[in-house]
C-alpha cells in the first residue's frame with residue numbers, strides 16, 4: 001500500500017503519520033509506504049533533534065519516503081549516500097527511510113512516480129543562510145537536465161507526479177511572488193521548470209505539498225492534489241478525490 005501526505009515539518013506536523021493518529025500505520029508492513037511531499041523537516045539541525053525523529057521513524061515497520069521541500073537542511077541531506085532504489089537514485093537515510101531525488105522516476109508497488117522536489121521560501125528574509133535557509137531549495141540546470149533525460153527514457157509518460165512547489169499554471173503558484181535575485185545564476189525558477197515538464201508529460205495525477213491546504217484542482221482536466229493534513233491511500237484514489245475540497249479555479 002502507498003499513502004501520500006503533505007509537509008511534516010519535523011516535530012510540528014509529523015503527528016499525521018504517527019500510528020496513534022494514522023490508524024493504517026498500526027498494521028502496515030515493510031511492503032507499505034508513506035510518501036511525504038516535501039518539508040520533511042526531520043533533517044534540519046543535523047543533530048539530536050533529527051536523530052530523535054529518524055530513530056522513531058526507523059522503528060516503524062513500514063517505509064517512509066520523502067521528497068525535498070524548502071524546509072530541509074540540504075548540506076546534511078546531501079551527506080547521505082546515493083543508492084539505486086526502485087529504478088531511480090535516492091538518498092538512503094535509514095533502512096526504511098529514503099529521500100526521493102529531483103528528476104528521478106521510481107517504480108513503487110507497480111506504479112511509476114516522477115519526482116521533482118524543491119520550493120520557494122517566501123520568508124527567506126527571516127531566515128539565515130546555511131542555518132535555516134539553503135539556495136538548493138531551487139533546482140539547478142543540471143537537475144532539470146537529469147529530469148529530461150529520465151523522462152525521455154519513458155517517453156514522458158508516468159503514472160504519478162510528486163512535487164513540493166507547483167507548476168506556474170496552477171492558481172496556488174501565484175500565492176507568493178518568486179524573487180530569483182538572491183539565488184545564484186545556476187538556479188532556476190522551480191515553478192517554471194515544473195510547468196515546462198507538465199506541458200510535455202502524460203500522467204494520471206499530480207501530488208504536491210507546500211501550500212498547507214488539502215484540496216483538488218483540475219488543470220487541463222487532470223487532477224492536481226494539494227496535500228497537507230490528509231494522508232491519502234493511492235489504491236483508493238478515486239474515492240479519496242471525492243472527499244477533497246475543490247479549488248475555485
Ligand SMILES: [Fe+2]
Pocket residue numbers: 007009039069071210211212
Ligand atoms: Fe511547508
